[in-house]
Amino acid sequence: MNNLKKNRYKDQAFKALGVLFTFFGILILAILIYNILRVGFTRINWDFLTGLPSRKPEQAGIYTAIIGTLDLMLLTIIFAIPIGVGAGIYLEEYSKKSRLSSLLEINISNLAGVPSIIYGLLGLGIFVRYFNFGGSILSGSLTLSLLILPIIIVATREAIKAVPPSLKEASFALGASKWQTIRSVVLPSSFGGITTGIILSLSRAIGETAPLIVVGAMAYVPFVPHSLFDTFSVLPMQIFNWTTRPQQGFAVAASAAIIILLLITFVMNGIAVYFRNKWQKKLQ
Amino acid sequence: MSAIMTVKTDETKTETSTSEKYKLHAKNVSVFYGDFLAINNISMNIKPKSITAFIGPSGCGKSTFLRLFNRMNDYVDDFKMEGKIKIDDANIYGKKTQVEELRKEVGMVFQKPNPFPKSIFENVAYGLKIQGIKDKELIAQRVEKALVQADLWNEVKDNLNKSALALSGGQQQRLCIARTLAVEPSILLMDEPTSALDPISTAKIEELIYQLKQDYTIIIVTHNMQQASRISDYTAFFYMGELIEFDKTKKIFTNPEKKQTENYITGRFG
Numbered sequence: 143m144n145n146l147k148k149n150r151y152k153d154q155a156f157k158a159l160g161v162l163f164t165f166f167g168i169l170i171l172a173i174l175i176y177n178i179l180r181v182g183f184t185r186i187n188w189d190f191l192t193g194l195p196s197r198k199p200e201q202a203g204i205y206t207a208i209i210g211t212l213d214l215m216l217l218t219i220i221f222a223i224p225i226g227v228g229a230g231i232y233l234e235e236y237s238k239k240s241r242l243s244s245l246l247e248i249n250i251s252n253l254a255g256v257p258s259i260i261y262g263l264l265g266l267g268i269f270v271r272y273f274n275f276g277g278s279i280l281s282g283s284l285t286l287s288l289l290i291l292p293i294i295i296v297a298t299r300e301a302i303k304a305v306p307p308s309l310k311e312a313s314f315a316l317g318a319s320k321w322q323t324i325r326s327v328v329l330p331s332s333f334g335g336i337t338t339g340i341i342l343s344l345s346r347a348i349g350e351t352a353p354l355i356v357v358g359a360m361a362y363v364p365f366v367p368h369s370l371f372d373t374f375s376v377l378p379m380q381i382f383n384w385t386t387r388p389q390q391g392f393a394v395a396a397s398a399a400i401i402i403l404l405l406i407t408f409v410m411n412g413i414a415v416y417f418r419n420k421w422q423k424k425l426q
Numbered sequence: 427m428s429a430i431m432t433v434k435t436d437e438t439k440t441e442t443s444t445s446e447k448y449k450l451h452a453k454n455v456s457v458f459y460g461d462f463l464a465i466n467n468i469s470m471n472i473k474p475k476s477i478t479a480f481i482g483p484s485g486c487g488k489s490t491f492l493r494l495f496n497r498m499n500d501y502v503d504d505f506k507m508e509g510k511i512k513i514d515d516a517n518i519y520g521k522k523t524q525v526e527e528l529r530k531e532v533g534m535v536f537q538k539p540n541p542f543p544k545s546i547f548e549n550v551a552y553g554l555k556i557q558g559i560k561d562k563e564l565i566a567q568r569v570e571k572a573l574v575q576a577d578l579w580n581e582v583k584d585n586l587n588k589s590a591l592a593l594s595g596g597q598q599q600r601l602c603i604a605r606t607l608a609v610e611p612s613i614l615l616m617d618e619p620t621s622a623l624d625p626i627s628t629a630k631i632e633e634l635i636y637q638l639k640q641d642y643t644i645i646i647v648t649h650n651m652q653q654a655s656r657i658s659d660y661t662a663f664f665y666m667g668e669l670i671e672f673d674k675t676k677k678i679f680t681n682p683e684k685k686q687t688e689n690y691i692t693g694r695f696g
Binding site for chain 2: 239306308309311312313314315316317318319322326327330331
């Protein structure tokens, strides 16, 4: 009886602790967002969104950074999705279990944890120098693609693993080939999971600064990129640059830019959640 | 059908003419999973348009043996087979065998209903679409025919675009049978098709299987003795990877040759 009581107390203590920790995280986030909104919200207007960067904080805008960010994301999507999803499908559906494949698997998981600056140095060595792409938007997007490839591969594999084997069996038993089964059964069933993984990985890529500094993204670019080989800026670069300036006006501008960056990220995450829910509903 | 015939190898020519009255023909078949012997030297002949029941305790190899006929074991790691299996005199493990063609000829219904998360119509049309059939009218015809055959048409004809997952378990299983029939196979493999269903759905499916015998050669794995005795013409009793006894169902259930068979059927073990 005594023991039972003790267990119940422990149970409640743990529950209280859990609630506390949960609110702690949310509280910090709330303070952060409140501060940024308080400082930066009034700074957001049409001129800010469509203005070019400037030495004068009151005139500085983030047009080139927004376009740079969107272009960079678009290119990263084009490079990373086919390769990442393709590799995930291959590893999950085609590759036979061997020492080579398990070595590959371990290393892909490890790559997902490599610090992003390392990818920046890799990009500098390969894309900027060796292929001579220079500090261009092409180099930047290829570097980010490398960064998020492991995440997409792992997410694709997890989503494919979640497809019930009985569905694949049913498809094979009806005379479907492997590719027909993947296309008609596996991919539709794992579409939501794969999409969620892709968008979460893009959410990570969108906030990256370190690897882009290394491959040569500029803080001050007075024009939007017109070709793959143009220099570019992105929102995190712009924010980073502004926060290092002494003028108070740039701190305000940085806060405003952070709001825009957060907004883009939230929208992307929202799309991810939408697809995931839709997918789960479909499977039930 | 024709595809199966084309995969005939030279070896088949030496076969005696007696094999012609058999639809399925297994000779000295052994199966290994790595070092584990799952099937030990089994030979069996199955007549066309008959129902054969495979019975035996769990792990006796009956499902493994069933899955040899449409090569579903090919996906299992370390799977190795010895011996020969022929369908209509064609060696289905020959080098020229196209597994996809084989499976159009040998349909399979699984233990748990496994409809695709698609509409009822799309489920039944699946096998036709992967064959590259594009004629919408033909597909609609075949879908209706299969659903009628599977005794499901009257229940779903107004809701063909509804998700298959909204159907009851018994309906789902009949849908899976319809999906298999739509491909127009000549052999049906059924791996405990009623074990996940309630008695009423089970009775319906048994009735259906009995009717399908007119056109199909059916093999059914079952744990249900009554089911085996009710619907099958022949019964094979498996134990520990061996075929203990294979005979007319009536004989097996009334006067089995082997003591082991009798013990299992009367419920003394297994």
